[in-house]
Amino acid sequence: MTKPRPANRGQLQRQVLEFIAAKLNRPIEDIPLDKSFESLGFESMDAFDLLFALEDELKVSIPDDVARSLDTVRGLVDCLAQELRL
Amino acid sequence: MLSALGPTRREFWQALGEGRDGIGQLVGPRMEGLRVQTGAQLLDYQPGDHFEQRQADNLDPFAQYFVIAGREAVQDAGFIIESPERVAIVAGSAGGGQPTLDEQYHRLYGQARKVHPFTIPKFMLNAGASFLAQELGVTGPSFAVSTACSSSNHALGQAFWMVRQGLVDAALAGGSEAPFCNGYLRAWEAIRAMDPVRCRPFSRDRQGMTLGEGGGVLLLEAESRALGRGAKIYAEIVGFGMSSDAHDLTRPLPEGAAAAMRAALQDASMAPHEVDYINAHGTGTPANDGNETRAIRAVFGSHADRLLVSSTKSAHGHALGAAGALEAAASLFALQEGMAPATLGYNEPDPECDLDYVHQGPRKARLRVAMSNTFAFGGLNAVLLFRRN
Numbered sequence: 186m187t188k189p190r191p192a193n194r195g196q197l198q199r200q201v202l203e204f205i206a207a208k209l210n211r212p213i214e215d216i217p218l219d220k221s222f223e224s225l226g227f228e229s230m231d232a233f234d235l236l237f238a239l240e241d242e243l244k245v246s247i248p249d250d251v252a253r254s255l256d257t258v259r260g261l262v263d264c265l266a267q268e269l270r271l
Numbered sequence: 272m273l274s275a276l277g278p279t280r281r282e283f284w285q286a287l288g289e290g291r292d293g294i295g296q297l298v299g300p301r302m303e304g305l306r307v308q309t310g311a312q313l314l315d316y317q318p319g320d321h322f323e324q325r326q327a328d329n330l331d332p333f334a335q336y337f338v339i340a341g342r343e344a345v346q347d348a349g350f351i352i353e354s355p356e357r358v359a360i361v362a363g364s365a366g367g368g369q370p371t372l373d374e375q376y377h378r379l380y381g382q383a384r385k386v387h388p389f390t391i392p393k394f395m396l397n398a399g400a401s402f403l404a405q406e407l408g409v410t411g412p413s414f415a416v417s418t419a420c421s422s423s424n425h426a427l428g429q430a431f432w433m434v435r436q437g438l439v440d441a442a443l444a445g446g447s448e449a450p451f452c453n454g455y456l457r458a459w460e461a462i463r464a465m466d467p468v469r470c471r472p473f474s475r476d477r478q479g480m481t482l483g484e485g486g487g488v489l490l491l492e493a494e495s496r497a498l499g500r501g502a503k504i505y506a507e508i509v510g511f512g513m514s515s516d517a518h519d520l521t522r523p524l525p526e527g528a529a530a531a532m533r534a535a536l537q538d539a540s541m542a543p544h545e546v547d548y549i550n551a552h553g554t555g556t557p558a559n560d561g562n563e564t565r566a567i568r569a570v571f572g573s574h575a576d577r578l579l580v581s582s583t584k585s586a587h588g589h590a591l592g593a594a595g596a597l598e599a600a601a602s603l604f605a606l607q608e609g610m611a612p613a614t615l616g617y618n619e620p621d622p623e624c625d626l627d628y629v630h631q632g633p634r635k636a637r638l639r640v641a642m643s644n645t646f647a648f649g650g651l652n653a654v655l656l657f658r659r660n
């Protein structure tokens with residue numbers, strides 16, 4: 186089910202963390218914002234899957250060159266916040 | 272191996288021994304409106320029985336089948352990988368991840384704006400080989416071969432030659448196919464090669480093939496190594512032959528089929544009269560079966576009348592790129608059990624098809640050498656020869 190559009194950056198960050206937490210099957214508290222996706226245990230395809238799902242849910246489209254440069258959860262949240270003008 | 276005859280080699284052999292088939296009413300999403308209503312499907316298959324959810328999400332059924340068959344081959348052979356760089360994996364498939372493409376294009380042309388990012392890695396024909404290599408830690412040559420219905424025999428043949436030449440110590444080779452999705456089935460219907468009821472190989476009233484799905488993998492190992500570790504040996508591969516018709520995309524040429532059979536015999540340094548059983552390509556299409564019969568007669572001369580010839584596609588369906596792998600297993604069954612599997616669905620003799628097709632049920636016989644034929648669209652032929660060890 187599609188969630189409502191996040192009203193601010195805090196909600197967005199929470200939503201992204203929930204996504205990642207579900208994917209990695211671990212609590213949100215165990216997902217540091219500044220660690221690389223790789224060190225969190227993401228394989229290359231997991232990152233594509235995450236972006237795909239978030240784009241779908243948030244109704245945004247992240248350009249390929251930006252997507253390739255995303256390395257951390259914080260970077261991803263920044264990028265999505267910019268797209269959503271939060 | 273897994274097929275419509277069951278989830279492992281054991282059930283496959285059992286069904287062949289009992290003359291049973293796995294053909295039934297087609298089941299699956301978006302199947303309505305198809306002219307063809309039958310197929311040989313894996314009805315009880317559950318990805319969760321074999322893969323974690325995350326793995327299953329990343330693997331199309333065709334790749335899952337290859338991996339499952341590969342695991343069984345390793346386990347059955349009691350094979351321990353000591354030198355991973357000296358092991359090869361060669362996978363055959365005609366269509367790769369057709370169910371994935373079908374699903375994603377259905378989304379794309381429907382409501383969705385885009386396709387899932389796993390589409391390419393799920394579709395690619397080497398997906399099964401790559402996953403198996405990762406899972407087993409195999410670092411030697413691994414690749415996929417695609418020659419439509421000859422894919423598995425080409426894969427097995429390449430692997431056989433690599434082992435024989437000493438390029439690798441062992442190889443996991445075979446093929447897999449998952450053709451049961453709307454778009455791919457429609458494409459097969461459009462080419463008018465399907466029997467709407469069920470395939471009837473070599474029978475006068477034959478109208479085409481019945482599709483099947485599944486996967487088969489053989490562990491090939493140099494004889495000295497296999498004997499040295501006391502491995503269970505099903506048979507020796509003694510020859511492999513290939514040819515190209517260079518003629519027509521879908522109309523086969525007997526000369527091309529005959530050339531591949533002769534090449535296999537030559538590779539094995541074997542005379543035609545040494546062959547006892549042929550697992551025929553035997554698709555049940557009007558064009559193939561007469562053509563194959565003529566080719567067998569051309570190669571074997573008067574010995575053709577002493578051969579037992581059967582099409583096990585009549586039991587496990589035509590599994591396209593997996594056909595050669597399933598039929599290699601059927602050939603090994605014939606040699607190990609001393610029993611030629613039956614050609615099912617046979618109703619009436621055809622003057623064009625005048626060999627002994629074992630159509631009255633499986634037949635006990637003393638079988639020492641088996642030939643397995645595959646002839647693909649595009650006129651690409653690949654033939655394997657097995658000898659009881």
